[in-house]
Amino acid sequence: MLDFIKDDKEKIGDNLRKIRERKKLTQEKLAQIMDVDPQTVYRMESGKYSAETFLAAIYALKVDFEEVLPSRYKHLNEKKNKKDEVIYEIEQLPESKQKFVWDTASVAVDYIKAK
Known part of the structure; x- marks a missing residue:
């Protein structure tokens, strides 16, 4: 082992x-x-x-x-928590602004995949 x-x-x-x-x-x-x-x-x-x-x-x-x-794995949870924070903040926006953020993120992901 x-x-x-x-x-x-x-x-x-x-x-x-x-x-x-x-x-x-x-x-x-x-x-x-x-x-x-x-x-x-x-x-x-x-x-x-x-x-x-x-x-x-x-x-x-x-x-x-x-x-x-062990503490050396704690960063894995920190990344998850940061993602949860961002999603929470987006969910607090008015619905029209949420749609804009998600649409923009989707376009960004498509762009990155195409590169």
């Missing part, structure tokens, strides 16, 4: 532990919510987990996927 992926799994496990502790849950209580053995939670927090265990933990802890990612 690539070393940085192993490190990321360990960081994610550590982030899951911090979230569990912040929510004042013991490993045993989280295991009960996840319907797994407490040893599974221990291994998960040590970076040894399957995709199923990871998804069960996110669901049980009621957190967003991005919240548990």
Whole structure:
């Protein structure tokens, strides 16, 4: 396995532990919510987990996927947030101006594709 992926799994496990502790849950209580053995939670927090265990933990802890990612992935969410901000601002415009912005953007995209 690539070393940085192993490190990321360990960081994610550590982030899951911090979230569990912040929510004042013991490993045993989280295991009960996840319907797994407490040893599974221990291994998960040590970076040894399957995709199923990871998804069960996110669901049980009621957190967003991005919240548990290592900091080097945070920029992915920032790009998404910037896009959401722009769309929100456009949606606040009167309908006629929204149409102008979307039509202009569409023409720009067609132009770029043609180049």
